[in-house]
Amino acid sequence: MAQNAAAQQPAAIAAAATPIADKAQDLAHETTVDAGQALTSNQGLKIADNQNTLRAGPRGPALLEDQLFREKMTAFDHERIPERVVHARGAAAHGVFETYASQAAITRAGFLGAGGKKTPVFVRFSTVAGSRGSADTARDVRGFAVKFYTDEGNYDLVGNNIPVFFIQDAIKFPDLIHAAKPEPDREIPQASTAHDTFWDFISLVPESTHMVMWIMSDRALPRSYAMMEGFGVHSFRLTNAQGTSRLVKFHWKPLKGVHGLAWDEAQKLAGKDPDFHRRDLADAIATGDFPEWELGVQVVEEADANRFGFDLLDSTKLLPEEIVPVRPIGKMTLNRNPDNYFAETEQVAFHTGNLVPGIDVTEDPLLQGRMFSYVDTQLTRLGGPNFHEIPINRALAPVHNMNRDGFHRQTIAKGRVNYEPSSIDVPPIREVPAANGGFVTAQVPVAGVKVRHRSETFADHYSQATLFWQSQTPPEQQHIVEALQFELGKLTVPAVRARMLSNLVNVDRELATRVAAVLGVAVPAASPRNGNKRYAPSPALSMIARANPKSVVGRKVAILATDGVDGDGLQAVKAMLVRAGVMVKVLAPHLGSLWSAGGTPVAVDELIVTTPSLVFDAVFVAAGADSVAALRASGDAIDYVREAFRHAKPLGALADGAGLLAAAGISTTGAKVPGVSVASQPAELSQGFIADMTMHRHWDRAVKSALAA
Incomplete structure (x- = not known):
């Protein structure tokens, strides 16, 4: 018997292993979408049109x-x-x-x-x-x-x-988001579209081109x-x-x-x-x-x-x-x-x-x-x-309906009737005529053959993308170019990059040429239907071309200072900014209070190293010989104003506070640098620093070679 059992053991093992192997194959089949397969519904129905809603x-x-x-x-x-x-x-x-x-x-x-x-x-x-x-x-x-x-x-x-x-029909929304989300094999990158699957989808869906121009702009x-x-x-x-x-x-x-x-x-x-x-x-x-x-x-x-x-x-x-x-x-x-x-x-x-x-x-x-x-x-x-x-x-308007029960029900509905019409409750719950405020759908005619078909009136995918591009100011256009270079430069599939340039050239040949300059890809010919059209710019599409409000209410300003500051001058500057509606914080190398040249303590709000220039709309340097000398010796302070300058923010200084700007390589003498002002006394701020703040950004000086920030 023992011999018979031994003889049967390999067969038993093989029999036991078979279901496991088959299950592994089943799982592989269930979780893999192989290239070239027919697209089907969950029930195996072959789908003829996955682009249009019925x-x-x-x-x-x-x-x-x-x-x-x-x-x-x-x-x-x-x-x-x-x-x-x-x-x-x-x-x-x-x-x-x-x-x-x-x-x-x-x-x-x-x-x-x-x-x-x-x-x-x-x-x-x-x-x-x-x-x-x-x-x-x-x-x-x-x-x-x-x-x-x-x-x-x-x-x-x-x-x-x-x-x-991005899309014209909601049936494509799952595809769009799947493509934009982190790639499913490694779940990266997070909160970024600079990867192959997103641009693969976009390059194959020309209707997305207009939206791409917006998200590659500073609007995003x-x-x-x-x-x-x-x-x-x-x-x-x-x-x-x-x-x-x-x-x-x-x-x-x-x-x-x-x-x-x-x-x-x-x-x-x-x-x-x-x-x-x-x-x-x-x-x-x-x-x-x-x-x-x-x-x-x-x-x-x-x-x-x-x-x-x-x-x-x-x-x-x-x-x-x-x-x-x-x-x-x-x-x-x-x-x-x-x-x-x-x-x-x-x-x-x-x-x-x-x-x-x-x-x-x-x-x-x-x-x-x-x-x-x-x-x-x-x-x-x-x-x-x-x-x-x-x-x-929860609505503030009264809610009365026949809906009942279900998960997390909070309303305690009383009475016998949970249907309509009813003669038991008097007076009954009834519909409200439109004349008495009831909701009715707009009476518009509907007729047509049931089809999965996109209207021909939806066929132009490039004209408004071109209008958007041509309506941007030169700095805004440069930002779009750099964004596209960054996004497309991250791709690992060359065919996707080339296909995107084929779309971009239909928007504007100059745009495609500038983007292609760093990608090592030749610019293809534009479609005869779409290439190189010119439109009257729309100022409403540009953040810079649109007139900025003159108010600076709500803007945030960092005042840089340290021990030895001109306390009276700093407080006068701060008071003037606050009167204009500006939110002001004093930043220093240490917390607590600063001793000032006049003996008046100055409260410190934040540390220079923990509150970056990124969170402010403008930066101002207080006066005071000892304070300025200490800040000039601080790499953190110099980097602070350099970074704000590179990001095109207004910069200002009171009197010898200009020394910190000079130490950062920012000229305060000779021809005025856009968005940079020096006041000899606080009263001059309204015509200098505050006036510069109404522009929010001074992009005309924002070039990469301006400063290494």
Whole structure:
């Protein structure tokens, strides 16, 4: 028996091993997508068109029956728990929106119906690609989502700081984000698009070209949330009490102007202060420097929707302000920080379908997909269908419906009836006619054959990208070139780099040539349809060409000093800056107090080595022979002003404080260097240093060879 058992042992081992080997093969098959395979649904259905949502006619609305879209988007929405798949890193604040005058002529939305009407709001800003642990200053789109707690229910205006988007159809959104996120084999790079998969996707999707121009510009590096525009991105509909429908584009215009960071500055901030934007927002509100934006609208009659040469339903296009000016209709002020980050900022749930009477969606295929995706995402992220009962999401308007039970239900519904219609409850819960404030969808005709097809009116992918490039000032164009060189220079697949240049040459040959100069790739010929067109520049598309506000309110200035400082002069400078609305901090090599030449102690706010120039808008050097001599001997102090100079920030000094600028290689004699001023007495600051600060940046001196910072 023992011999028989021994003889059978190898066969038993082989039999036991077979299922393990087969399972390993099954797992390999399940987790690998091999090149050249047919694209299928989860059920193995071969997909003929993965580029377009099923809709009623080429410009018609998306159809609920599109199971392929729903399957794809559902899988994408539920990929990560509980962090947001996109917009994971955010900052938020409470505030109020006040309407300037009644907008009843264009919309029956109650919160816009009377001048002086105030509506509470909650606003969340965010990066898109990075995780919750990434840095604020990554080159990225910024989310700009506003929840209005209106008398008629919550209205969410969910937008970005860029007026266009990468794709035209929401069915491509999972592909876009998969490509932009860290590559799945090694989960790197974090919060960065400088890698092969992102640019591989972009190079194969020409409709993304316009958006690429924006994210390679300084718009993707905002100085602060308070200096960042916001856009609704899509075309929406406004309907008035008479039922007249008009198309509208929403804009948020910051009253502090639109300003950006330098790319080198943003990279350094990611290491020295990764919470820079959220800290700036919280500190500004805490000190009473409330961020403010005007809400503006571009309104287009339905009959005029096709007169612009592009399709208003195409989210890769903007409506130039020179064609339809933005009309301000109200102001938003953020005046209160959240009490708890998780309970408010993290749990707030926005949705493009949270509408009020008088505001409606359009057939924009990207917007149509968002209408499905947002609720689907919240079901997983916030634990079930009752996320609307979380305090930050709860409407101020009364809520009465037949929805019951489910995870995290908080409302205790009383009575026998949870259906409608009913004759048991008297009076019963019933629908509200439109005439009495009930929501009705805009009455627009819909007709068409069910197709997966993109409208021909969506076919121009380069004209507005060219307009954007040609509307930038020379420094802004140089920044775009350098950003593209950096991003494309990080690629390891040469074919992707070459394909991107083929796209860029269709935007502008000079742009492609300048980018190619460091990539070692020949510039291909442009498409005859797209190459080398010229447009009248649009100043609204440039942060520099647009007139800067003369106010310096809210700007931050570092005053450098140490023992032996001219205390009276420093205090006079500080007082003058504070009167102008500037936030001032005194930085020194040590904390505590400085002894001054006049014997008056000067309080130190921060250390020079712990609070970099990156977090300030300008740098000023106080007077005092001993103080200046000590700072001139400090490598940290010299590096401080050099770095601020290289980042094009205003620099100033009082009297012999100019010695530190000179030690850093910054000329203060002879012809005036843009943005550099020396005052012999504090009274001269208004015509020198403060006047320089109204420009925010002096890019005309910002060349790499200016200083080695």
